[in-house]
Structure formats: C-alpha cells, structure tokens
Amino acid sequence: MTTPLVLGVLAGAVLSGTSLLYATLGETIVERSGIVNLGLEGILLIGASVGFSVAAASGSAWLGLAAAAAAGGLGNLLFGWLVVTRKANQLASGLAMMFFGFGVSALVGAPYVGAVIVGLPKWRPSWLDGLPWVRSTTLFNYDLLTWLAVPVAILVWWALFRTRWGLGVRAVGESPAAAFAAGRNPAVLQYQALSSGGVLGGLAGAHLSLSLTLTWAEYMTAGRGFIAIALVIFSKWHPLRAIAGALLFGGAEALQLQLQARGSDISPFLLEMAPYLLTILVLLAWGGSRRLAAPASLGRTFYGSD
C-alpha cells in the first residue's frame, strides 16, 4: 500500500528537484570562486521568463532554453561587473540583482502571460514502460534537463576538483592573493565562474516554465532561488552532495503534496513547513564543522595584490 506513496514522492522529488539542482550547482561554482550571489532568485526568474517568452514567440522550447541559459549567464556577468570590476559589496549587490530580476522578468514576460507553449519534449525508455508502477507515475518520463541533471552535477564536480581551471577557481575562493601570486588572474576566474553559474541558474528557471508548469507568472519561483542558496550550504559547497540535497528538498515538497493526495491525517500547514524545518536541522547539525566550512574568502572583495 505504501508503494504508490514512495514512487509518487520519488517522482515528485525528481521533478521539483531538477531546477533546484541546476540552481544549486550554479551557485556552488560561484561560491567556490569566493562570491555569494544572493540574486540567484532573480536569475531563476529571468531564466523562467526569457525562456518562456522566447518559446512562446518562436514556437520552439529549445530556442527558449538556449535564450534562458544566455540570459542567466548575462545576468551573472552584470553582477560580476558590480562585485568584481566595481568591487561593490556582494550582499547588497546580490539583493539589488534579485529585485532587478523581479522587474526584468515581469517586463519581459508580461506580453506572454497566458500564452500556450509546447514544452520540452519528454522521453521514457520503452523497456521501462513495461513496469506497472512506473507507467502510472511520471517516473523516468523526463525532459532533457532532468535526464542530464546528474551528469551535469558530475561534470561540475570534475571541472571544480579535477581540472586546472577548477583548482584556480577554488584557490581564488580560498585566497585570491595567493592565487594571484601563483600567476592566476582572480577577476578572470571569477567572471568565468559567474557566467557558467548564471547559465545553470537560467536553465533552472527555464525548467520551471518550459517543462514543469508550462506557464509564466510573476514571481513563479516562489523562493526556490533561496532554497538553492541554502542547499549550497547543506551540501557543503560540493556538487555531488548537491544531488542528494536537491532530491531531499524536492522530496520534502513532494511528500507533503503526496501525503495530502493520499488523505493523510497530518495538517497541511505542518507539512508545508517540512522543507524549512529540514534546513534548520541541517544547519544545526553541521553548522560548526571545520572540515565542511565555506571557502575562506567567501563574500570578501579582492582589491588586488600590492
């Protein structure tokens, strides 16, 4: 009797976890380079809005996806210009970027509210269709973004921890002065981290509008950008742990909806709190750990090496 519940929660966790994972991976790269982008929510909104608008105007969800990725990257480059080139305060700039994202996304999306689009196509391998439980849920019936979510997480891990570029990014995040002395250019690396993180953020937003909901509505991300920022801490700045984090948080949301759909006796208001309760518990449990601490120069502005 609990099988449909477990399958339903799994299915829901994957669906709502996809955008969380892309957003978390993007923010992880950015924070590894020593920059906190509190404007992630805005980047997600820009991705969702630009993706939907382009898809509605052109009739192609793929074009929308490409435009969302580009818009996310550009948004983060603008943020980079503020905090890397102009050396503005990261927290204040991030919040400004968030409100900028609210406005831009509303403006871009306004003509396309209520437009009907054909979303990203979904595939399920035919041999999985035979399983009786699978067919009655959304399990394994995924669009490209969902199928690629875990491979992308592995790619980000490889890039950060197994390449010279990743070493440079992490070095800048720990100590830009040391990286500079070793012949790396902190500004260039931070711009690279920001643009790739922005692309992932744009894709995260696009998954919401182009696949999950097939609509654009103002502020439709409803705080998912901030959950992703919390997930970066939850996963301790590690792309592979982010997979588990995104599934867990996506699962918490799915669980409360599935429990209601099964007629559970638990109060919907209590269930509503579950994801946030989880965040607090994790921060409590791992908050002080030295080994899993943030990049040492996170949030600090590098003024150059004299």
Added chain:
Amino acid sequence: MRNKLGFIIGFFVLVFCLAVKPAFADSPRLIIGAVYVGSVNDYGYNRSFHDALTQVARELPGVKLLEAENVPESTEAERVMEGLVQQGAKLIFPTSFGYSDSARKVAKRHRDVCFEYAGDGDTAKNFGVFFGSTQAAWYPMGVAAGKMTKSNKLGFVIGLPIGYALGNVNAFQMGARSVNPKAQTVVVVTGGWSDKAKEAGAANALLDQGCDVVGMHVDSPATIIQTVEARGGMSIGFQSIEARALAPKGWITGLGFTWAPFFKDVAISVMAGKFSAQAVYQGLGQMVAIAPFGASVPAEVQGLVNAAVTKVASGFNPFTGPLKNNLGNTVLPPGASVGADQMGNMNWYVDGVIGKVR
C-alpha cells in the same frame, strides 16, 4: 543656435497639442478604473474581470476603461487607486479580496467616486460589494466528474483552506455522490493562490494516487489543467471558461464568471447619478456560467449536468441538512442550511471528502 532652440521648443509644443487634443475632443462620459491582482491573460480570475469590463466599455458609448494589472494587496493598491481617481475614474473595481482595506480608505477620501469591491463586508454610500456564488454551482460540476470518473477518485487542488474554497469542494463532492455513490474527492492544499510549481506538483500527486478527474480553486487553472492533460487525466476548469482551450482531450466542463451584465447595470447607474451601494451575490445563471462540454463527454452525462444546472439555478441549495462532515459528526441538522452569504465561515469537509481542514 537660438533659432534651432526655438524650433525644438515649437516642435514639442506642437507634439503636446496633438497628444492632448484628442482627450479634449471626445472626453468620456464615464471613466472606469479596474485593479487586478494578476495579469489579465491568466486564463483565470483576472481575465474574467477584464473580459467583462472590456465588453461594458465596448457596449456603452462614452465609457473608457483604465486597467492596472499585477497590483499587490498592500498599500501599493491604495496608491494605484488614488492614481485612477486622479485620472478621472468615477467608478472603480478593486477585484481582489485583499484590496478591502485600501479600497475602503480611498472611498472615504473620495465620496464622489463609486466603488464596487469583489468581496464581502460592509457597504457605504459609495461602496458596494459583490461576488459570484460559485459554491452551489460546483454541484453540477461534481455530477459531471462523478459520471466521467473510472477510478471513483476525484482530485481537487485549492490554494488555501478558506470557507469559499471548502464550499466549492463540498458541493463538488455532493454532486458527484448524487450520481456515483462510490465517488470520493481528495483535496490537496498548495499554500498559496498562485504557486505554479506546487500546483504542478499537486496535480501530479493526485494523478499518482489514482485520481482521474481534477478540479481546482486557484487564481489561474492553466498549470493544473495542462499538467493533467499531459498525463491523460480529465479536468474541470474554474475562473474563466476560456480555459478549455488548454485541454483539447481531457476537458469535461468548468465554471467561469460572467460579470458583464452586472457591471453594465452599475456603469449605467453611475452615469445617471443613481448609484446605490448594495451587497450583490449571484450564482449560476447570473454571475456564474458553465463552460461548454469537452468532446469526450457523452450526451447522457451532459443531460444529467444540465438538469443539475437547472436545479441549482432555480434555487436548490446543496448545503441543506441533514449533513455530516468527513469525521462523521452532524454539521447541519435536518432543515438547517448554509446560504451563500455565510459561505466564508465554512470550516468542515462534507462526508466523502479526503482531507483535513487544519
């Protein structure tokens, strides 16, 4: 140089005259201001008001419509309404429930401007309240769902468990039970009127747990209807009857608001200087209409639904005792009933609804 400056100034004066002249030329007899909480293209609540007011402006000569979309339910709404008054609006429609305080404040400051607020509460000399009573109208929707379902499990997504939403769910379940004794309605609360990703998740959860017909009470039905359609389920729409375009295969029928006749009467009374503020609540056949049936609905089912529509439109109130809630307690003794004006206080689910109020 001076010549050039004079030329530029002259140019701007000319542009100004051209821009302003038409406004003087046909100054409207009545300017209507409308304030919406969302976008008018939402296939839902806001579109229903926009469609009705556009129709009024088209049908009544000399009526001009000023619209403000996406206005939050905060002091921002007060500012927007002040702006509409400054632009000459003499009749204002604050169309969201949360505009109550702002609208009442602005109405107190401008006694010469009439307000029609979509909600409840007190009326004042220049402040009328109105709303469509959808609850009883959901009864025929339940009849449709009860006949169309194969699993006997109906799903219902609501934003928040307020009395009006519970009333919709309850009438839906009673309608379904009237034609299908095995019918149950499963309720999922998303926690907000417009959280799209959660609405998609809620629709998926209902289908995962075996429901095959989904109804909803959220601002825009678009996400839920499209999610259900993509998975081969059936849906019953709400807010705007245009939502049927989103589900060519799974659409059964739906409810939409038809405000135009009431709005037209109000506009005429304001122009004649005879506005009288009242609390107007109208149901099926007046402010509420049912949408056309989907292609998959057999004639027999359509006949049953239409019979139920006639029954409700001629005064049948499903909320009449004896009624038990879904915990087995009697909530309405024989003969007692809940009228449309007390619907906001409803705090129980009727027998057969799977869900918890709080």
